Amino acid sequence: xxxxxxxxxxxxxxxxxxxxxxxxxxxxxxxxxxxxxxxxxxxxxxxxxxxxxxxxxxxxxxxxxxxxxxxxxxxxxxxxxxxxxxxxxxxxxxxxxxxxxxxxxxxxxxxxxxxxxxxxxxxxxxxxxxxxxxxxxxxxxxxxxxxxxxxxxxxxxxxxxxxxxxxxxxxxxxxxxxxxxxxxxxxxxxxxxxxxxxxxxxxxxxxxxxxxxxxxxxxxxxxxxxxxxxxxxxxxxxxxxxxxxxxxxxxxxxxxxxxxxxxxxxxxxxxxxxxxxxxxxxxxxxxxxxxxxxxxxxxx
Numbered sequence: 001x002x003x004x005x006x007x008x009x010x011x012x013x014x015x016x017x018x019x020x021x022x023x024x025x026x027x028x029x030x031x032x033x034x035x036x037x038x039x040x041x042x043x044x045x046x047x048x049x050x051x052x053x054x055x056x057x058x059x060x061x062x063x064x065x066x067x068x069x070x071x072x073x074x075x076x077x078x079x080x081x082x083x084x085x086x087x088x089x090x091x092x093x094x095x096x097x098x099x100x101x102x103x104x105x106x107x108x109x110x111x112x113x114x115x116x117x118x119x120x121x122x123x124x125x126x127x128x129x130x131x132x133x134x135x136x137x138x139x140x141x142x143x144x145x146x147x148x149x150x151x152x153x154x155x156x157x158x159x160x161x162x163x164x165x166x167x168x169x170x171x172x173x174x175x176x177x178x179x180x181x182x183x184x185x186x187x188x189x190x191x192x193x194x195x196x197x198x199x200x201x202x203x204x205x206x207x208x209x210x211x212x213x214x215x216x217x218x219x220x221x222x223x224x225x226x227x228x229x230x231x232x233x234x235x236x237x238x239x240x241x242x243x244x245x246x247x248x249x250x251x252x253x254x255x256x257x258x259x260x261x262x263x264x265x266x267x268x269x270x271x272x273x274x275x276x277x278x279x280x281x282x283x284x285x286x287x288x289x290x291x292x293x294x295x296x297x298x299x300x
Contacts, residue, residue, distance in 0.1 A: 077115040085136035089252070099114050114215065118175060136150060136151045154166065218235070230245070247273055251270055253269075
């Protein structure tokens with residue numbers, strides 16, 4: 001018997017199977033549930049990020065303002081407001097760093113001579129103190145004569161020596177046109193301008209450069225309007241002003257008279273409030289050290 005060998009050839013068929021409509025709907029439902037669960041987390045995260053950015057911007061705004069104010073106090077030649085007459089104010093004023101006559105110690109521009117030769121009206125504005133400003137905090141502005149630079153009712157009760165002559169807690173705040181009141185130009189017996197001559201000019205010429213009263217004070221004034229939450233910097237001489245912030249909810253300056261431990265200093269307090277009601281608070285002391293000039297008659 002002859003047996004035939006039967007060979008069965010298997011053919012593999014490649015089948016590709018996709019998602020059915022039901023499976024697709026189930027997958028989309030699951031993804032929707034996950035997305036709905038994640039939305040509050042994403043929303044909270046975005047809100048926290050936005051709040052953090054707003055706080056950071058508010059903080060940065062406050063830092064820049066405080067740096068502007070404290071650096072101004074440190075660089076100034078004369079601190080004007082607040083003062084011992086009314087130590088706590090919502091205003092700050094000091095002499096700006098404007099060198100009206102462009103002179104310098106040793107003829108070196110790195111050492112400018114600022115406010116070194118003022119008139120008996122130290123700001124040369126024909127009114128007492130800073131024009132339109134209540135310098136002594138008594139509720140009146142420009143109520144005295146032009147020679148009364150601190151509006152306290154007395155003229156030229158101080159001389160330029162870093163001492164409180166009139167015992168009012170302020171130093172060198174109201175000078176005559178002969179600033180040190182020695183009857184000579186500059187400092188009596190000294191060659192102020194290093195030209196080889198001593199006391200060669202008129203007694204009103206405090207720097208012995210041949211010109212009298214050529215460098216008046218140029219005040220910078222910072223005022224706070226609590227109705228609009230605005231802190232403004234103004235220059236009465238030029239009539240210019242700029243708003244530093246419209247988010248200020250507290251601005252207070254406090255004058256501390258010199259004592260055995262420190263010279264006169266200013267405490268500056270500033271609070272900014274954001275749209276969300278969160279606040280950023282700053283509190284810093286600044287000493288008027290005349291650091292810009294670094295040398296000369298009024299280094300403290």
